Amino acid sequence: MLITGASSGIGAACARRFAAQGAHLVLWARRRERLERLAQELRDAHGVHVSIAQVDVRDRAAVQQAAHTLVKGGAVPDVLLNNAGLASGLSKLHEGDYEDWDRMIDTNIKGVLNVTRELLPHMVARRTGHVVNIGSTAGHMVYPGGNVYNATKYALRALNEGMNLDVAGTAIRVSSVDPGFVETEFSEVRFHGDVERAKAVYQGFKPLSADDVADAISYVVNLPEHVNVLDMVLMPTAQRNVYVVDRDGV
Numbered sequence: 001m002l003i004t005g006a007s008s009g010i011g012a013a014c015a016r017r018f019a020a021q022g023a024h025l026v027l028w029a030r031r032r033e034r035l036e037r038l039a040q041e042l043r044d045a046h047g048v049h050v051s052i053a054q055v056d057v058r059d060r061a062a063v064q065q066a067a068h069t070l071v072k073g074g075a076v077p078d079v080l081l082n083n084a085g086l087a088s089g090l091s092k093l094h095e096g097d098y099e100d101w102d103r104m105i106d107t108n109i110k111g112v113l114n115v116t117r118e119l120l121p122h123m124v125a126r127r128t129g130h131v132v133n134i135g136s137t138a139g140h141m142v143y144p145g146g147n148v149y150n151a152t153k154y155a156l157r158a159l160n161e162g163m164n165l166d167v168a169g170t171a172i173r174v175s176s177v178d179p180g181f182v183e184t185e186f187s188e189v190r191f192h193g194d195v196e197r198a199k200a201v202y203q204g205f206k207p208l209s210a211d212d213v214a215d216a217i218s219y220v221v222n223l224p225e226h227v228n229v230l231d232m233v234l235m236p237t238a239q240r241n242v243y244v245v246d247r248d249g250v
């Protein structure tokens with residue numbers, strides 16, 4: 001199984017979850033030391049094979065190189081988890097920052113395309129495999145200041161459906177798992193390192209944990225081969241849509 005964005009949050013929780021189930025893992029992210037530490041932890045705890053690579057999914061050449069290494073080593077993953085992604089900023093569109101926009105579009109859309117384009121052909125050749133894309137409730141409904149992040153997750157939903165159609169005739173499954181609020185480093189990244197502002201996002205209600213999302217992904221991946229979840233939306237109970245959250249209840 002290949003997990004992009006495995007150095008933190010949902011990706012790291014999935015690495016732990018699937019290693020505990022005995023899966024051999026390939027972990028990609030930009031922060032190499034974090035991957036090294038996680039890989040060692042999982043090898044020690046579960047005796048699984050874990051390989052890592054420092055890959056920025058926006059860097060097409062780096063993705064091609066890392067994918068080539070896997071293919072050459074006979075380690076084409078049977079499950080690809082397209083998880084690497086981020087929100088950057090929460091500005092009104094007319095006040096938006098071009099660098100934030102590029103970062104989100106290049107990671108959340110083009111990054112997924114770069115990785116999928118390199119690995120999916122090998123699944124198609126084997127006529128089996130599973131691509132799981134991490135979307136978001138932000139891909140189902142827009143919210144104030146979400147604009148470009150929303151657009152990237154709407155795009156991902158279209159790509160998820162498109163991929164699913166294009167592998168018709170094979171046994172390949174294509175799924176999107178779309179969470180609402182999950183407490184990870186996501187908001188710290190969105191607010192460019194402003195920890196206090198990030199914490200406030202999750203105050204007054206119980207958000208999902210990265211483990212909750214890993215549970216859902218594990219369910220989707222471990223279903224029998226003839227069962228495909230095309231799109232799963234999960235939210236904290238206190239969250240009723242993308243921006244209606246009961247911050248005093250539950």
Ligand SMILES: NC(=O)c1ccc[n+]([C@@H]2O[C@H](COP(=O)([O-])OP(=O)(O)OC[C@H]3O[C@@H](n4cnc5c(N)ncnc54)[C@H](OP(=O)(O)O)[C@@H]3O)[C@@H](O)[C@H]2O)c1
Nearest residue numbers: 005007008009010030031056057084085136182184185186
């Ligand atoms: N948290 C939420 O509320 C929430 C809700 C819905 C959907 N999501 C989605 O869930 C996914 C995971 O986010 P998270 O909540 O787990 O946040 P996180 O804790 O910030 O983790 C994001 C991961 O993506 C990696 N990443 C970011 N840019 C990358 C790049 N250019 N190349 C390779 N890896 C990159 C990061 O690793 P490095 O920095 O080491 O590269 C990190 O491992 C994202 O797609 C996000 O949009 C999150």
